Amino acid sequence: MTAKKLTLNLDFHSGLPIYTQIVAQVQSQLANGVLQPGDQLPTVRALAEELRVNFNTIARAYRLLDEARVISTQQGRGTYITEIPPPKVGKKMKAEVLLALAERFINEAQRLGFSEPEIGQMVRTQLQLRKEAEEKSKE
């Protein structure tokens, strides 16, 4: 078993759902390089025991991360950080698709208590970071 330790810090009284906190921290640790592509995450049951929560809560977090292509969960095998960044296989360039995505994102953020300015600021920052990263990689 080569699963990483995955140290998570949950706040049970923050008003944020456990599964949301897990998703956030895994993505954060991936962005920080603490987690690397190919790393195996703890099993849903192992992490559940460590965090003292039900393993379905972990499964829910993993499912969200899987849907976001951040990790790959495989029944009977385990869960791994996705090896290659998601392929850009855009074919439906329809504005409606992007609109729906944006609405889902904004709704979820607002549901969790974030204000519209906060949301806008975060998106601007993230897009700017990616833009800079692209320019740097071109050199």
Added chain:
Amino acid sequence: MTAKKLTLNLDFHSGLPIYTQIVAQVQSQLANGVLQPGDQLPTVRALAEELRVNFNTIARAYRLLDEARVISTQQGRGTYITEIPPPKVGKKMKAEVLLALAERFINEAQRLGFSEPEIGQMVRTQLQLRKEAEEKSKE
């Protein structure tokens, strides 16, 4: 689970609304140190049964305390005395969650072939629409 006992003394003939008495006594016990930040309060139903009152009355009291930032009520979880010490940690974690949310959204949009300017434009548009809707509803 670890909910405090929360001994309240209600006077049903004082002319003071039940929910007002609950609010006052919770605040009083917090000031006295009987209740500590992080403590979990009884569920609305448990406290309602103990006090022989409808649980909506408890919910109303909890809602007022929540609006006063004295407690944090969380659907599906419970209600907790607000943690004062780690405002920094709380903020940091919230930022992390929003960041993760934004990253998921942007990743998915890019995976579908949308460009960064397109994504930014869509979010700006949606936020602007909501802002206008809010202002209109205020009139």
Added chain:
DNA sequence: CTTGCATTGTACTAATTGTATCATTGTATA
């Protein structure tokens, strides 16, 4: 190579908890 079993994630359901909405009650006041 096959079989059995342990490990791992999945699906579905149940339980727990707060929320929203409207109805009822009771009381003050015109």
Added chain:
DNA sequence: TATACAATGATACAATTAGTACAATGCAAG
């Protein structure tokens, strides 16, 4: 008394987490 309004109650709903059973995978024993 009639009416208006605040307090409380009833009911249905939504969000989160937990429980249970199952399916896929891999590995080791035979």
